[in-house]
Amino acid sequence: MPIPEQRTSVIVEAPAKINLTFEIIGLLADGYHEVSTLLHSVDLFDSLEIIASKASQNQVHLKSYRSSVSGYFPMDDSNLVVKAVRAFLEHEKMAGTTCEVEIGVDKNIPIEAGLAGGSADAACALVAMNEYAGGLLSEKELLSLGSGLGADVPFAIKGGICLGSGRGDRLENFGTIPDLDLVMILVKPRKLFVSTPYLFKAFDRREKIRRVEEKNSDPKERISTTVLARTALENEDLTGFIDSLSNDFEPVFFELYPEMQELKELMIELGCWKVVLTGSGPTMYGVAPNINKANLIARDLVADRMNNPDRACYKHGPVDSWVVKSNRHGAVLKSSDNEKGDDQI
Numbered sequence: 001m002p003i004p005e006q007r008t009s010v011i012v013e014a015p016a017k018i019n020l021t022f023e024i025i026g027l028l029a030d031g032y033h034e035v036s037t038l039l040h041s042v043d044l045f046d047s048l049e050i051i052a053s054k055a056s057q058n059q060v061h062l063k064s065y066r067s068s069v070s071g072y073f074p075m076d077d078s079n080l081v082v083k084a085v086r087a088f089l090e091h092e093k094m095a096g097t098t099c100e101v102e103i104g105v106d107k108n109i110p111i112e113a114g115l116a117g118g119s120a121d122a123a124c125a126l127v128a129m130n131e132y133a134g135g136l137l138s139e140k141e142l143l144s145l146g147s148g149l150g151a152d153v154p155f156a157i158k159g160g161i162c163l164g165s166g167r168g169d170r171l172e173n174f175g176t177i178p179d180l181d182l183v184m185i186l187v188k189p190r191k192l193f194v195s196t197p198y199l200f201k202a203f204d205r206r207e208k209i210r211r212v213e214e215k216n217s218d219p220k221e222r223i224s225t226t227v228l229a230r231t232a233l234e235n236e237d238l239t240g241f242i243d244s245l246s247n248d249f250e251p252v253f254f255e256l257y258p259e260m261q262e263l264k265e266l267m268i269e270l271g272c273w274k275v276v277l278t279g280s281g282p283t284m285y286g287v288a289p290n291i292n293k294a295n296l297i298a299r300d301l302v303a304d305r306m307n308n309p310d311r312a313c314y315k316h317g318p319v320d321s322w323v324v325k326s327n328r329h330g331a332v333l334k335s336s337d338n339e340k341g342d343d344q345i
């Protein structure tokens with residue numbers, strides 16, 4: 001067994017994700033929704049440290065938490081990072097080894113924001129545990145463990161750009177497309193939080209009505225925006241690619257939060273090429289022409305709140321923004337006691 005005898009510290013970081021496209025195409029037997037999505041990593045990172053040692057029984061503690069973002073982060077066993085470490089320790093390949101694991105989380109990805117921050121933390125925990133265990137699990141085994149924790153965890157491990165199907169957790173790599181180099185500005189009203197199950201339920205209610213009104217038209221029969229985006233990428237057609245960026249949640253999301261439609265329009269006015277909801281929101285990403293323009297848009301957004309404090313989009317407090325770029329990888333080892341490095345798993 002390659003588990004070290006001494007107390008070992010491992011630090012891993014993982015990026016936020018956005019959904020370039022997000023199509024909801026049906027219901028799966030387990031109650032989850034079948035989706036088709038183009039997932040993309042952006043360079044906004046959470047970082048996690050584990051300090052692990054062999055012990056007489058498995059013990060997992062979430063010890064420290066530092067954050068640059070607002071939102072609730074449970075410090076007890078309900079936290080996904082604790083579940084991720086426990087899932088790793090309970091893997092059949094770990095049979096016969098018990099460990100004490102202390103976890104510290106450094107958070108920069110907004111919480112409950114549609115950016116898969118919780119999944120990034122869980123991905124960090126799995127990759128860190130695997131490093132501690134000397135690479136005991138294959139990437140396939142790690143992805144499968146991740147999928148049991150949440151639909152976005154496998155992508156947080158892998159990162160870059162992938163097609164997601166099933167619950168969004170069945171990943172397919174892009175083969176030969178050129179690397180994406182997008183500049184985006186993420187925007188989120190500081191005090192607006194949206195629950196994913198709540199939005200899926202609201203979507204289902206709206207979809208039932210839509211199907212009656214449109215004589216039962218099946219989403220599977222529409223032209224897939226994910227396929228359009230993929231084809232445009234393969235053809236290096238930037239205009240076609242940007243046109244295809246979309247999210248099926250948007251109609252119901254804007255019905256529930258019309259102030260977010262206003263924010264979307266404002267971001268276009270300020271110079272974004274396109275503004276789209278990511279996942280179940282409430283964060284939206286605006287595609288910007290370049291980094292200078294993205295920084296100007298962020299600055300103009302702050303000025304707009306001073307000049308127009310009564311706009312509905314400011315009713316949830318200031319609109320926080322992050323200028324980000326495409327990121328090519330998922331969870332990455334930053335340091336370990338035994339070996340310092342920047343290697344991807």
Ligand code: C5P
Nearest residue numbers: 031032033035150151167168196197200
């Ligand atoms: O997998 P994750 O924890 O992100 O999902 C949170 C909830 O969102 C699930 O419990 C489920 O109610 C809903 N969901 C869904 N279909 C998906 C992903 C999530 O219905 N593809």
